Structure formats: structure tokens, C-alpha cells
Amino acid sequence: MRKYGILITREGSRKVRVAGLSFGTLLWTLPLPQGSHIQAYADDIIVVIRGKDKEEIETKGNAILEKLLAWGAEHKLSFNIQKTFQMPITFGGRLNLRNPPIISINNHTIRVVNNIKYLGVTWDCCLTFTKHFKALRDKTDSLTYKLSTVANEFYSKRSGLFRKIYYGAIEPYLLCGVGAWGNRLKLKKIRDSLNSLQRRPLIKITKAYRTISTEALQVIAGVVPLDIKAKGVLGKFLLTTINNDIKFGSKIFEWEDYETRLDPHNIHPADNISITYDKHKPSGEEIEIYTDGSNINDQVGAAIVVFYYNAEIFNTTIRLSDFATVYQAEVTGIQMALELISTIGPWNKSNLYTDSLSVLEALNTFKTSKQDILAIKNDILE
Secondary structure, three states: OOEEEEEEEEEOOOOOOOOOHHHHHHHOOOOOOOOEEEEEEOOEEEEEEEEOOHHHHHHHHHHHHHHHHHHHHHOOOOEOHHHOEEEEEOOOOOOOOOOOOOOEEOOEEOEEOOEEEEOOEEEEOOOOOHHHHHHHHHHHHHHHHHHHHHHHHHHOOOOOHHHHHHHHHHHHHHOOOHHHHHHHOOOHHHHHHHHHHOHHHHHHHHOOOOOOOHHHHHHHHOOOOHHHHHHHHHHHHHHHHHOOOEEEOOEEEOHHHOOOEOOHHHOOHHHOOOOOOOOOOOOOOOEEEEEEEEEEOOEEEEEEEEEEOOEEEEEEEEEOOOOOOHHHHHHHHHHHHHHHHOOOOOOOOEEEEOOOHHHHHHHHOOOOOEHHHHHHHHHHHO
């Protein structure tokens, strides 16, 4: 069993604003010991250190801090010792707060805490997230009361108003950070904590008595239990962000079958291009290619039709997964057209027509996080 230590440092100078790409490109070049990871958000820096024992964590932690201090001095930045702390993470009590790793900044030992709040999630040294859910319960009750007070004026005339508020504001708020605590959903205590968070909003939706059980509230309101909803959100996060395969029941979902998003910060600014478009009727001259994607009878597909001086010369269709969206089908149709154009001699002018304004706007945007849109841009440039 390995031992872990989390160390958080914060930039201490208010005269220097550290954020965005420039901060990341400089900081990520720091060589770190094996088993360590550094992450920055705005002016907060978090360092995760993995070690076999306390001594290894101390050695790695002090070495990393020396590099951070040198990096800060080089860029005229300082770290505030009052806002710098460490939290030992352990299972089975092999690391504890009474005998923590000793990590220092400028001969000042970093204080030890048993929980931290980072990006909206409260982490504790045993990763139980008990304090996180407790704080979430208090905030949810307060949020429900405030929202219901505002909506109460319209509630009698629009009975479904608070349901929309629940789905649009409260439920996403409750599931924020599921990528951090989602792996603890196998624990009954965590599942019960999540479902109990729904009580106040569901009572407001159903207008039921407070003595009613949470299970009955979920059935009457027709709302999915929050622990089941959390599993779905976590699964999507693992598939599209972490690129991990997941299993629900007997079915296995492979991340390669799903569209993943790119990190725009990993794309060089010079590679951010815009593909413009215009709206006009076909002229009937040269090569004209029409693309389309659709979903009919729960079956998704894409097609292209090619005309040469108003005479149809080619057409083809392709079947996509039933889980694919119409947007993905429209993108596939354009990809098919570009693949065909690549086989046509450069002396022929080709006009491509599509009715998907969403795809055209995505191509017209400089920055994109979608791999398929970036691939189309590259194909057009080639």
C-alpha cells in the first residue's frame, strides 16, 4: 500500500496576475520526481505526491518546493506561507496528522490540515467526502429556499416551474465534482447521502408532507434517484474525458466509440483557423456536392449526392451507430464529401452544400474542442 500527500500552494503577490496559457506553459516545464503531479487553476497550485513512506514524501515534497520557489523567483512571484498547507491522504491510518511529513518553505514548516476545499470539492484525509456532502446539504437547502421564494409568485400558475429549476440548477450543482468523489458511489453511505440531498427540492416539487420517505418522493416526482444519476454522469466523464472503458451491468462501453473533446490549450494558436461559409443557391455549374445526416426510426445515417452540371453522377450512404446524434451524422456527411473531393483533380471546382448551420458555425469558430471539426479544418487546408 502506498502513502500519499497532497500539498497546495498559492501565489502570494497581488501585484502579479497569473492565469491562462502563459502560466501553464512555463510551469509545466518543471521536472518533477516520479509519482508526482502538478496542477494549476488561476493563482492556485496543487501538487500531488506519491510515496512508499513518509520519508519519501518529505524528500519529494521539499525537492518540488525548491523548484517552485526558484521558478517563482525567476518570474517575480512569491508564495504565501499562510495560504500554503498540506494534507496527508492515507488508507488504514499509515499516515496521520500527529506525525505528518515535514515539508518547508524558506525554513517555515507547512501546516497540516485534515481537509481542504479545491475547485468546489471538500477533500478529507481519508477521502470519505463526508464533510463535502454535509456542506452540500446545507447549501442545497438554502438554495432551494431562495429559489422557491423567487419562483413562488409564479408557482400556482406554472406547476412545473420548480421542476425545471431542479433539473437546470439544483441537480447540476449537487453533481458538481462527481469526477472526484464518483468512485466512492459503491459505498452505501455515499449513495444514501446523495439521495438525502434530494429531499428538500422534491418536497417542493411534489408538495408532499415532510414525513414522507425519500424513495416515495422520487417515485411521485418522477425524478431519477441522485445516486443513479451520478453513476451516469460519472460514466460520461470517464468515457469522454478520462478515456476509460466503463461497465454498466453486463454491457461494456468502450471510450473509442464515443466522441472525445480536445483541450484547446494543447493546440498551438497558429493552428486555430476559421473556415468561412456563405449562403447562396446552387448554380448548376461544375461539381456540386450535397451532404445530409438524419435520424429516422431510431436509425442514424449520412449521405452525399454529387452533381456535375445538374446531372447526378454519384451518391452514397453510410450507417452510423444508433447512439450517434444528428450533428455527428452531419459531420460525417461533410467528411465523406471532403474524402471524395480529395480524389478529384485540382482542375475541377467543387461546391459543397449542407443544411447544418451548427456544423458551419463550428467550422467558422477559431477555437474548437471537437476532434471531428478539427479534422475537417485540416482536410480543407490540405
